[in-house]
Amino acid sequence: MRLTRPRLALACAAAVLALAGCGSGGEKKAAVPETATGSLEQLAAEVKCEPNMQTDADTIRQAICEKGKQKYILATFSTDRGQREWINTAKDYGGFYLVGRKWVAVGHQDVVATLRGRLGGTLEVGTDHSAHKG
Template sequence: MKVTRPMLAAVAVLTLVGCGSGGDEAAVPQTASGSLEQLAAEVKCAPDIQTDADEIRQAICKNPDGRFILATFATDRGQREWINGAKDYGGHYLVGRKWVAVGDETSTLTSLRETLGGDIEEGTDHSVHTGGH
């Protein structure tokens, strides 16, 4: 079975989607880079590899800050396509160059950001619907 980016995005987001509130803007370090294992070591998690393909490597991680998905990408374009597809499912994303962390709580990503740098992005919130009564 060929694993597609939208399938991986759906699995990651549906595994961890949750709600959270914004955090404060502390000093953000330079955005980290490296392999999935190197990034996981930076945030003190032992990655449970779920996908190990040429274009994406993805793992479930847990550390004292919480549970999250960590994914690395072969190309910037592949990363952006994955994020754009995943955002349709909601969730919170910490985005670096060729990597992303998906967390169930904004506070988890805020803590990860203190080590890894990057930018927090939000997915589409489908719990808010317009129209109807």
Template sequence: MRLTGLLLGAAAVVALAGCSSGADTRAVPATATGSLERLAAEVKCKPNMQTDADEIRQALCKNGDGRFILATFATDRGQREWINDAKDYGGHYLVGRKWVAVGDDGVVSALRGTLGGEVENGVDHHAHAHSG
């Protein structure tokens, strides 16, 4: 599976989103399931499809909370491989069963209030800076 272009898209959204540290204390609902379109409807975004393949469907989304990537996967393994590779780019990931949303901390927290799921964080490159 060729994920490089997809990962660069995720990195671009993370870079566009910037860094924020907003905390959301809303109760977390049961984790949503369904198609990319169903998940997008739940969070009130019209998905701008970037990839529509058998193994992954990925779209750029924007709603009142901000911009994010929403992706659905054919297999759990494909999802985990994508997340593990994408985490090298940093960012915040909301992970559900065969889906992931990627955005800044505030967006991911807001999405979690609707979609449920678990938050995973990518590598913080600022924390790994080397001093000479």
């Protein structure tokens, strides 16, 4: 099978999203499950969190989850556009984001990585302002 440029780009993009790269390094990466879907309560149950609801509106539902020393925000959105606008604004404040279809988890890098092992999703990183100290 011949890989056309669009197919090659798609293959590389999928590999990058899986954090496996687009080479043949032979390294085994931790398996990332298929990205979870569902309500805030369903996602919270998947990661064994009792959500402390902070916002319960038509467009966004947001809760804080705590498990031991781990603390993170779990949010669901009514639209993809609303989710992307929220993420783009929030990323200005830094942080680590695990993004699924109409949901996001925000927390420390280690926490988000652990959540990815249960929820799937893609990792995004907010703006690092440490270089802008004056």
